[in-house]
Structure formats: structure tokens, C-alpha cells
Amino acid sequence: MERPRGITILGTAVILYGAYNLLGLGNYSGFAGMFKPLPPLVVRALYGFSVLYGVCAVYCGTRILRLENWARRLMVGITTVSVILGFLLNGTVMRNFRELIASGKVELPPDMAGSAYLYAAVIMALVTLFELVVVFYFTRPKVVETFK
Numbered sequence: 073m074e075r076p077r078g079i080t081i082l083g084t085a086v087i088l089y090g091a092y093n094l095l096g097l098g099n100y101s102g103f104a105g106m107f108k109p110l111p112p113l114v115v116r117a118l119y120g121f122s123v124l125y126g127v128c129a130v131y132c133g134t135r136i137l138r139l140e141n142w143a144r145r146l147m148v149g150i151t152t153v154s155v156i157l158g159f160l161l162n163g164t165v166m167r168n169f170r171e172l173i174a175s176g177k178v179e180l181p182p183d184m185a186g187s188a189y190l191y192a193a194v195i196m197a198l199v200t201l202f203e204l205v206v207v208f209y210f211t212r213p214k215v216v217e218t219f220k
Contacts, residue, residue, distance in 0.1 A: 075137065075139060075218075076215075076218060078209065078215070079136065079137070079139070079215065079218065080137065082136075082205070082206065082209055082210070083133050083134075083136040083137040084133070084137070085133075085202070086129050086132065086133035086136065086147060086206060087129065087130050087133030087134060088133075089129055089133075089202065090125070090126045090127070090128070090129025090130035090131075090132075090133060091126070091129075091130055093122065093125060093126035093129060094123070094126035094127070094130070097119070097122055097123065097126070100119060103115070103118075103119050103122070104119070105168060105172065106164075106165045106168045106169065107161070107164060107165070107168070108164075108168050109164065110164070118157070118161075121153070121154075121157070124150075125150055125154055128146060128147070128150050129147065129150075131143075132144075132146050132147045133147075136210075139218060139219050140219070141219040141220065144210050144215075144216075144219050147206060147210060148206070148207055148210050148211055151203050151206045151207050152207055154203055155200065155203045155204060155207065158196070158199070158200050158203070159200075162196055162200075165196075166189075166192065166193060166196070169189065169192055170189055173188055173189060
């Protein structure tokens with residue numbers, strides 16, 4: 073069976089997103105700073121989930137391109153968890169990001185602070201939209217049938 077173009081495009085995007093996610097994690101202390109009010113154990117669990125999510129996205133993306141159903145199912149599941157965590161935690165992250173910019177610890181010209189915050193908010197919205205597209209697309213009956 074020939075792989076539909078949508079699966080090719082979204083499977084490749086999942087691979088690239090996984091790599092972006094892994095590269096964007098940076099060091100743990102920077103990651104932990106964005107989740108300040110949360111207990112350290114919860115922050116470590118979130119960091120571990122982020123690493124797992126990135127690795128799964130890269131690996132499952134390659135397997136999705138081979139039309140392996142387990143990879144599709146795993147990506148839908150882990151992406152759903154990520155969307156839920158995003159809705160629960162994005163406010164905390166953005167509040168901590170705003171405080172970081174206002175603290176002056178980041179070398180950023182004062183007139184760029186608003187732009188940096190807006191940029192981060194747009195990126196967060198785009199990531200959430202992408203994840204929702206992944207869940208929606210890979211649960212469509214016609215797409216599910218392609219993997220069987």
C-alpha cells in the first residue's frame with residue numbers, strides 16, 4: 073500500500089519536532105526555572121517526560137513513515153498527555169518567563185522584552201496547535217485504516 077502524502081508530511085514533521093524538542097531542552101536548571109513553584113520531584117518528572125517525548129517523536133516518526141500502527145498509537149497517546157500538560161502548565165511557564173525577562177538576568181534590551189514574551193507565547197500556541205493536529209490526524213478513521 074502506498075503511504076498517503078498527509079502521513080508522509082506529518083510523520084516527517086513529528087521527527088523534526090522531536091529533534092527540536094530534544095535540542096530545546098538545554099540544561100536542567102534552565103528547565104526547572106520555568107516551573108518554579110512546583111516541587112523538585114514533579115519538575116524532574118516533567119523533564120524526564122520531555123526527554124521521553126522527544127525520543128519517542130523521533131523514533132515513532134520514523135516508524136509512522138513505515139506505517140507501523142504501534143508508533144501511531146504511541147504518538148497519539150504521548151502527544152495527548154503533552155497537550156494536557158501544556159494546558160495545565162503553560163500559564164506557569166509564561167509567568168516565570170515574564171519574571172525572568174523583568175529580572176534583567178537575561179541580556180535583552182528593554183524595548184525587546186515585550187517582543188520576546190510575545191514570541192514565546194506564539195511558539196507555545198503553535199506547538200499546541202501542532203500537537204492537536206497530530207492527535208486529530210492520526211485518529212481519523214481513514215488514517216487509522218491505512219495503518220492496518
